[in-house]
Amino acid sequence: xxxxxRERFRYFKATGTTGIVAFIMSLLPDEKTCLDCIKAxxxxxxxVLELGIPxxxxxxxxxxxxxxxxxxxxxxxxxxxxLEFAFKVKEIIHMPLVIFTYFNPVYQMGIENFRTRICExxxxxxxxxxxxxxxxxxxxxxxxxxxxxxxxxTPEARIKKADSLNPPFIYCxxxxxxxxxxxxxxxxxxxxxxxxxxxxxxxxxxxxxxxSPEQARVFKDYTDALVVGSLLASVIEEYMSQPGxxxxxxxxxxxxxxxxxxx
Numbered sequence: 001x002x003x004x005x006r007e008r009f010r011y012f013k014a015t016g017t018t019g020i021v022a023f024i025m026s027l028l029p030d031e032k033t034c035l036d037c038i039k040a041x042x043x044x045x046x047x048v049l050e051l052g053i054p055x056x057x058x059x060x061x062x063x064x065x066x067x068x069x070x071x072x073x074x075x076x077x078x079x080x081x082x083l084e085f086a087f088k089v090k091e092i093i094h095m096p097l098v099i100f101t102y103f104n105p106v107y108q109m110g111i112e113n114f115r116t117r118i119c120e121x122x123x124x125x126x127x128x129x130x131x132x133x134x135x136x137x138x139x140x141x142x143x144x145x146x147x148x149x150x151x152x153x154t155p156e157a158r159i160k161k162a163d164s165l166n167p168p169f170i171y172c173x174x175x176x177x178x179x180x181x182x183x184x185x186x187x188x189x190x191x192x193x194x195x196x197x198x199x200x201x202x203x204x205x206x207x208x209x210x211x212s213p214e215q216a217r218v219f220k221d222y223t224d225a226l227v228v229g230s231l232l233a234s235v236i237e238e239y240m241s242q243p244g245x246x247x248x249x250x251x252x253x254x255x256x257x258x259x260x261x262x263x
Contacts, residue, residue: 005096005124005145006168008047009203012224018216018261019047020254021205023100023229025068026051026082026089027075029240034085035092037236040247042093044254050127050227051089053082053101060129064233079105083117090122098125098147106131106139115141125168133161140165147171152192156199163200169224172196174208184209186218193222213260220261228257 002008012019022041027034038049052065054072061069079101090097099118106114106128118126118141125145128136136146148162151173162170174189189206196204206219207227216226235253239246 003094003096005048005098008096009169009205009224012047013203016221018220018223019205019225020045020216020257020261021048021050021098021207021225021227022046022232022254023050023052023065023207023227024232024236025065025072026053026085027077028054028068028072029236029243031085031088033240033243033246035088036243036247037250038089039092040251041254042095044251045258046095046254047225048096048098049089049093050098050100050229051082051086051123053077053079053099053105055079055102055105057104058102062230064230064237067237068233079109079114083121086123087121096125097121097123098127099123100127100129103128103131111138115139115144118144127171133158133165136165149173150196151175152188156195159196159199163202167202169203169205170196170200171227172204172206172223174206174210184215189219190222193219197222213256216257217260217263226257226261228254 002011024037041049054069054077056073058066058069086099125147126139127147129149133148136148139146145168147167147169148165149171150159150162172193174184193204203224205225205227206223210216210226210228211231235249239249
């Protein structure tokens, strides 16, 4: 197994392999079930875990993941509790861990304190979607990789700016909007990914809207990894009343994605 977030993405790019990144909301529907689901993700072949922190105003997230944000906030979950949970997650997985949060909780905690906590956890990457490229370097530390986002509307100069941060990968948002399962304009996204590729040397991950293994198969040759989030949340939503069955369903779903990108 290739260790390290940067090393794993280098491997994807060098070998033409397409990795699978899974987004899951921390501590939902409860701590034990969430940990069981995370174990199932890795058993199914997930390559990188993106762990979300519940927040009251998740501007980048669509209806399904927004629902999980609000449930978490109603349960009193926040950045501090999410990072405590992340420490437990790191103890049970071998795949790299990336933390997804918004800037307001980071600001409230204090950037230096946040960076210290991330280092203590051993998380290798941070995604803060509402933080400008020019500010992202404030989060960078010796053992923390900051991951920039670009979108179809991002000018070439901004793509080059994202690449200049020397990230482990650039997160390519697939749509001009929020996350969520949806039909994606294939040729437009392929052209967009080629444009990002032509203006950067960093590996790429495509996310926001990846809703089936068939979609993954369509885009696998244009990106180094695919991010699965809303579909995973929908599976958790469907089976969370059956905690014994839920991990099996998640493992099965990830295996289907891994098979799709390996064809």
